[in-house]
Amino acid sequence: MPRTIVEFVNLHTYFDTADGVVKAVNGVSFRIREGETVALVGESGCGKSVTAMSLMGLLENTTGRIVDGEIRFDGKNTVNMSRAELRRIRGKDVSMIFQEPMSSLNPVLTIGEQMAEPMIEHLHMSRKEALAKAVELIRMVGIPRAEAIARSYPHELSGGMLQRIMIAIALCCKPKLLIADEPTTALDVTVQAQILDLLRELKRQLEMAILLITHDLGVVAEMADSVIVMYCGKVIEQAPVLSLFQHPRHPYTQGLLKARPSIGRRTERLYSIPGQVPSPIGLGNSCYFSDRCDRCMDVCLAQQPPLRAVDDRHSVACWLYEEGIRDVRSAARS
Numbered sequence: 001m002p003r004t005i006v007e008f009v010n011l012h013t014y015f016d017t018a019d020g021v022v023k024a025v026n027g028v029s030f031r032i033r034e035g036e037t038v039a040l041v042g043e044s045g046c047g048k049s050v051t052a053m054s055l056m057g058l059l060e061n062t063t064g065r066i067v068d069g070e071i072r073f074d075g076k077n078t079v080n081m082s083r084a085e086l087r088r089i090r091g092k093d094v095s096m097i098f099q100e101p102m103s104s105l106n107p108v109l110t111i112g113e114q115m116a117e118p119m120i121e122h123l124h125m126s127r128k129e130a131l132a133k134a135v136e137l138i139r140m141v142g143i144p145r146a147e148a149i150a151r152s153y154p155h156e157l158s159g160g161m162l163q164r165i166m167i168a169i170a171l172c173c174k175p176k177l178l179i180a181d182e183p184t185t186a187l188d189v190t191v192q193a194q195i196l197d198l199l200r201e202l203k204r205q206l207e208m209a210i211l212l213i214t215h216d217l218g219v220v221a222e223m224a225d226s227v228i229v230m231y232c233g234k235v236i237e238q239a240p241v242l243s244l245f246q247h248p249r250h251p252y253t254q255g256l257l258k259a260r261p262s263i264g265r266r267t268e269r270l271y272s273i274p275g276q277v278p279s280p281i282g283l284g285n286s287c288y289f290s291d292r293c294d295r296c297m298d299v300c301l302a303q304q305p306p307l308r309a310v311d312d313r314h315s316v317a318c319w320l321y322e323e324g325i326r327d328v329r330s331a332a333r334s
Contacts, residue, residue: 002034004072005177005209006055006094011069013047013054015062020281024050024064026233029307032177037203037210039224039241041217041256043277047233048213049099052179056096057086074176092122095170096179101162105154111138112150115169122173137168141198160191167198174206181213196222217260221245226313229253232280232288235307239314249316251293287319295320 013025025047032038040048053059055071055078071078073094078086098104106114115137116130125133131150138146141164154162163183170178180199184192196219203210212223220227220241227244229237229252237250248254255273275292287293287300299319307317 002036004031004033005074006211007031007070007072008051008055009070009072011051011054011071012067013050013059013064014067015064017063017281022280023233023283024280025054026283027069028230028233028235029069030228030235030238032209032211034176034209035203035207037212037223037225039212039214039220039227040230041214041220041227042230043215045277045280046230048230049181051230052096052181052211052213055094056090056179057081057083088122091118091175092173093175094177094179095173095175097163097166097170097181097183099182099185101159101166102154104166105162107154109153110150111152111154111157111165115150115165115172118169119172133172134168137172138165140171140202141165141168142194160187160194163187163191163195164198167195167202171202171206175208177209177211178203179211179213182215183212184214184216184219192219199223217256229256232278232283234288234304234317236289236317237315238307239311243311243314247311247314249310249314249321250289250318251295251320252289255292 008028008030011025011028012023015022015024028047028051030038040051042048050064054066055073057078059065060083066079069079073089112131112134115134116127119125119130119133120127135146135150138149143149143161143164149157157165183199184195187195199210200223212219214220224241226240227238228235229250231252237244237248237253244253245257248257252273259271259273261270273292278288278291285303287305290296290300293300297319305317305319305322307315308321309315310321
C-alpha cells in the first residue's frame with residue numbers, strides 16, 4: 001500500500017461574515033496516497049477550494065479560520081505550523097494550480113522571472129540557473145519558442161498557454177502533491193484535452209499525487225483514481241472512481257450523474273436536481289440534502305447521517321444505508 005502524503009482529519013474551516021458564521025468545511029476527512037489522483041467534486045460553494053486553501057495556509061488574509069481538526073502532510077500537522085514553516089512546504093512539497101491563471105500571475109513581471117522565484121527560494125538556485133530551468137520547464141509543458149515565452153508578459157499569452165505556465169510553475173520544485181483547482185475552466189475543448197493529457201504525463205514522470213478540484217464529471221472519469229463528493233461543506237460519498245460511476249449511492253451523487261448530457265438523449269430535457277443548495281449560514285441538524293431529496297425520511301429531518309462504509313472502499317453519508325432504518329422507511333415527502 002502506498003504511503004499517505006496528506007490526510008484531512010475532521011477539518012472545520014469557518015468564515016465570519018456580517019450575517020453569521022459560514023461553515024465552509026464542516027468535518028471533512030479523507031487521505032491522498034503517493035501517486036494517487038483524488039477528485040474533489042460538488043457544486044460551487046460546497047467547500048472544495050477552501051479545503052485546498054486550508055492545506056496551503058492561504059486563509060490568513062481572509063475572514064476564514066480553521067476551528068478544529070488536523071491536516072497531516074507527511075505526518076506533520078500543518079494547522080499548527082508557523083508562517084515560516086508553511087512557506088517552506090508551500091510551492092516546494094505541495095503546489096497549487098489556481099482557477100484563473102491571468103489573475104494568479106503578476107502582470108508586471110515576465111513569465112521567466114515568475115517561474116524563477118520559487119526555484120531561487122526553495123532550491124537555492126542562482127537567478128541565471130533558475131531562468132535556464134524555467135526555459136526547460138516551458139518546453140516540458142509543450143510550449144514552443146520557450147526562450148521568447150520566458151521573456152514575455154502574461155497579457156501576451158493565450159489562456160491555454162497561461163494554464164500551461166501555471167502548471168510549469170507548480171511543478172518547478174517537483175512537489176509531492178499537486179493541487180489542481182479547476183485546471184480546465186474557461187478553456188476550449190481541444191485545449192482542455194491537451195491540459196489533461198499533460199497533467200497525466202507529468203504525474204507519471206514525477207510520480208506525484210494530485211488533488212483534482214472540479215465539477216466536471218467527464219474530467220473526473222478521465223483523470224481520477226478515487227472521488228470525494230462534497231455537499232454544503234461535508235463529505236457525503238467517497239469511492240474508487242469506477243465504483244462511484246457504476247454504483248452511486250447518495251441521492252445527490254445519483255442526481256449529479258443523471259444530469260450529465262448524453263448523445264442518446266438529444267431530444268430529452270436535461271435533468272436538473274430540484275431545489276436549491278441551502279444557505280451555508282444557520283444550517284440545522286437535518287441532512288443538508290433533505291429539502292431536495294425525493295427519498296427523504298423522518299430521520300433525515302432530525303439528524304445528520306454519519307459517513308459509513310457500505311462496500312469495500314465505498315462510503316456514504318445517507319440514512320438509506322443505515323442498518324435498522326433502511327428497512328423501515330417513512331413515506332417519501334410529496
